[in-house]
Amino acid sequence: MIRTRDLTHAHAGAAPLHFPDLDLPAGQTLLVRGDSGCGKSTWLALACGLLTPLAGEMCVGGVSVGALSRPARDRWRGEQVGFLPQRLRLSDALSVAQNLELPFIARGLPVDRVAVEAVLKRLGLAGLARRKPSQLSGGQAQRVALARAVLQRPALLLADEPTASLDDTACAQVLTLLRETADAVGATLVVATHDARVAAAWPQARALRLAPHPLPAGEAVA
């Protein structure tokens, strides 16, 4: 599902980040691990084509993401990738339901209200569809963002630090929800985290350990 070789990225004015090679079969769970600033968010951005590698290759589902044109990449991302960002980026000008309609509109598709209602129900949000995101608790808002990420049944679900600043109970709930939601849509799940509780909860998950930035380069896949 994901294959990387000699993957390197350099943010403007910063030393290059070198990432360990990876071969991840479809359906597995991957933890992208390492201390703050080691490049976890950058790796996720490369995986969904928001960034282009400086060198090397990121292949997702057989597609070399960096080789796609910008419009093709945007289309590919809309069809294949769900993203649960650290900052949720829900629009407070819109209701919860309208936030979930946006991905359809962005893809030029008719809004599938049955799918919107089904995902709201699955994630325990059915009664909150008319609220604005600012009228939700932090956990409810995160579930709305997760609903938005999986609504198009992506092949790849990316989550950036989904348990940061959660207590142990909420952390366990979010991990269960992520796993169940990824399974429900058949997605490969990639979680970027420096939270040791995630690795403890998912001992079977693959780990991509990133070395501190700048060099030396990352270690091999665990």
Ligand SMILES: Nc1ncnc2c1ncn2[C@@H]1O[C@H](COP(=O)(O)OP(=O)(O)OP(=O)(O)O)[C@@H](O)[C@H]1O
């Ligand atoms: N837009 C940018 N311009 C310049 N440098 C950047 C930019 N974005 C990230 N960096 C640098 O690239 C490195 C990797 O950042 P990244 O956000 O990928 O790390 P991270 O492991 O996700 O960190 P955290 O756990 O704190 O979220 C850091 O040293 C960061 O300062």
